[in-house]
Amino acid sequence: MITPVILCGGSGTRLWPLSRKSYPKQFVPLIGETTLFQASAQRVRGPGFSAPMVLTNSDFRFIVTEQLAAVGIDPGPVLIEPEGRNTGPAVLAAALHALKDDPEAVLLVAPSDHLIPDDTAFRSAVQRGLDAVGRGQLVTFGIAPTHGETAYGYLELGDAPEAQKAVPLARFVEKPQAAQAQSMVEAGNFLWNAGIFLFAAKDIVAAFEAHAPALMAPVGEAVEKAETDLGFLRLAPKPWAVAESISIDYAVMEKAGNLSVVPFSGAWSDLGGWDAVWRESPPDERGNVTTGEATAIDCEDTLLRSDSARLEVVGIGLKNVMAVAMNDAVLVADMSRAQDVKAAVAALKEKGAEQAVQFPVDHRPWGWFESLVVGQRFQVKRIHVHPGASLSLQSHFHRSEHWIVVEGTARVTVEDKVTLVTENESIYVPLGMKHRMENPGKVPMVLIEVQTGSYVGEDDIVRYDDIYARQQGAKG
Template sequence: MVTITPVLLCGGSGTRLWPLSRKSYPKQFVPLVGEETLFQASARRLHGTGLGAGGLGFAAPVVLTNAEFRFIVAEQLGQAGIDPGAVLIEPEGRNTAAPILAAALHLAATDPEAVMLVAPSDHVVPDAPAFHAAIERGLGPVSEGRLVTFGITPDRAETGYGYLEIAAPVADGAPQDLVRFVEKPDAARAEAMFGSGAFLWNAGIFMARAADMAAAFRHHAPDLCAPVEAALDRARADLGFLRLDPAAWAAAPDISVDYAVMEKAGNLSVVPFAAAWSDLGGWDAVWRESGPDAHGVVATDGATAIDCRDTLLRSDSDRLEIVGIGLDNIMAIATGDAVLVADMRRAQDVKLAVAALKAKQAPQATSFPKVHRPWGWFESLVIGGRFQVKRILVHPGAALSLQSHHHRSEHWIVVEGTARVTVDDAVTLVTENQSVYIPLGAVHRMENPGKLPMVLIEVQTGAYVGEDDIIRYEDVYARG
């Protein structure tokens, strides 16, 4: 049985699925299609043994993400029943080349022959067995020291993807030599390439032996090697994560793996993949993948469509119902604090909305009212000049840091479960419908000693109620 190590890239923060995907909580961690998040589905697709006709199996995944998402990664993998082999923390985003090299060097240090499969964590691939079969077809070239990429057989002329040109169309999905990479085309060029049958969508999925991937970087992108190697050499363990060295990482060029290596490599093979695939690169893609009805309408549980055509209506707030009447080719997406309404043909322009909101310094551009933390989450319900009301959920067995505040006092009312509360030297259990007062300056902590989530309402009052008014004395999550 051939064992492959998945390398999952999940540090990105795309804007084309705003308002549901934002910098603070991007699309890979959201259940956009189905019950699981895209990240969980990606990890599950590349998990297990005895898969495929040839006995394909997967080792524990290597995950590359940033510090803000590290606990979300751990939590979502735990929910999916998957233990990661390593979670490498990128100090800052450097595109795709540097993290892929870091993964190759990390794997090659213990097994140069390890086969690594690099995959984004925000793609939809409904037919996992078909994808496993494509992976198996690529193992032959990999065993010969080649780099393998996977090209998606297009079902339409698409201007939102880059393309891979192959020598001739193939029916059996056999690996092909790459002729060239093609940038995202205009509409006329996309139609011509689609009609020729000699072009595939570039999925950004790669497979190679770790040593061969590292060698390709040394040959084609030597300026990346020294800083990435130094970042790994100076990396430090942080709980269950491996933090790459920030100073060394900052010196790595910000460049995609296509530009750095793949477009220069002469030993690149392409495996065509003809089954369904989507990178969910816009709300039009979500509409397609969600299965429109006979009228072309997709409406979620929180949405109602009346006499609509080719329309997506989606509400992700249990307190907001969205209704469309007589709409044609419209996408309307609502969250608790923002609503997007646009022509479906302008799906790729959603990033313009994010840019406009950033320019007016609107918090909705990048942040959600609900903020995820390693112990659970909180959301702001009401914010006033000298007060704030939050709803806070704490996972079973989790604890907030031991902390104090300079500018605010707090009142906690438990509405679900039981909290163990520390206030200076006093430790008490607070159950449902009980409350506790935290004076300004008091050293305090909240814990959930139970086996079910604990929920409380927090009322803050004071001259300043910002999240940066916090002094941590002790934290099980090793935050600064």
């Protein structure tokens, strides 16, 4: 059995404004209705695969389980990283955890944000790598290049690529300049580095011991002292913070001698920019891709996307342009500048704009909320609570709240009084009073919340009881 290990972090910069640090691209349905994370998990289910192990952070843990449940997947261990330390420590933690239960564990490590449309072809490629794994090889997967791409690293093969088996890997090549990229494609023995790996857990641990020994103690202690929290496994924060932040390529793969590559000729993209989303989406007869409330008039090779029910995006006479609209931000750029979007995020961070990192819909374990209007002494939100879910018992120092139920039924606790509030009814929560909101029904409950007071920030909260065991001061 192969244990899939899905790496689920992300900074959310290259597909801004749809992807943000608080809600990166793997959780967003970029192409079709399934998210990249859900598609990644579905790709590695079925005969020969055990339940996936997921590595993510505390903010994403409930999003991970919610999205897996939506596609009928029951995950294996979900390891919570106290802070991002890149892929090296993450993979080592996954391997050490797997070895606790199975000394012969085989791991398939994959990012959660890649697009691979042909699941069958991918699973076939994985099977072709198992023979090399049985010989102690660390197997990576290379994509047959279609053009001289400068946004990807490359793999130089030791032998000519063979479709039916793994071949020796000669070296890794960093992201090249355009001329070098084109020459490597023409040479025929270079593949794009997909960042997907297959190996026995014991062999990758041995590789870390040989090539990155400084990671062994802190990561090992973080795994050994991990604590269970509501079904998640929290890695111990103190030793984890000591571990170097380094990719698995730099830590191990570029130094190891027992490397093989399985060539993969199927479609693949890491969707590393809006130009990639445009290329992978079905266009109209003039090469335009429109998503959501978007209309192209006399445009050519243009991406128009609106993820806002309030905004219609209309392009007239555009060529090679990408325009992406959210409720709180709009990106307009030449398609050739797709890799510069992260510079826009950096500029927004520098000026303190919350749009740089904060997604307009704020996801919580119990559901989500969206700020509709924010003023100097008030805020209006739409709040969606999942069936059976409950917000924490809490109070606020600086604001009172009015709740108007527009869908479903809310069970509201204010101090010692419990009230059922149904559609088109409202309730008032005075400043300082302990209160809780629950959805006792089997359908989502939606309400409009009007906050009034001297401060309406998310950190004005005192939490007394929380079924999700969040820390004092955490949001929601």
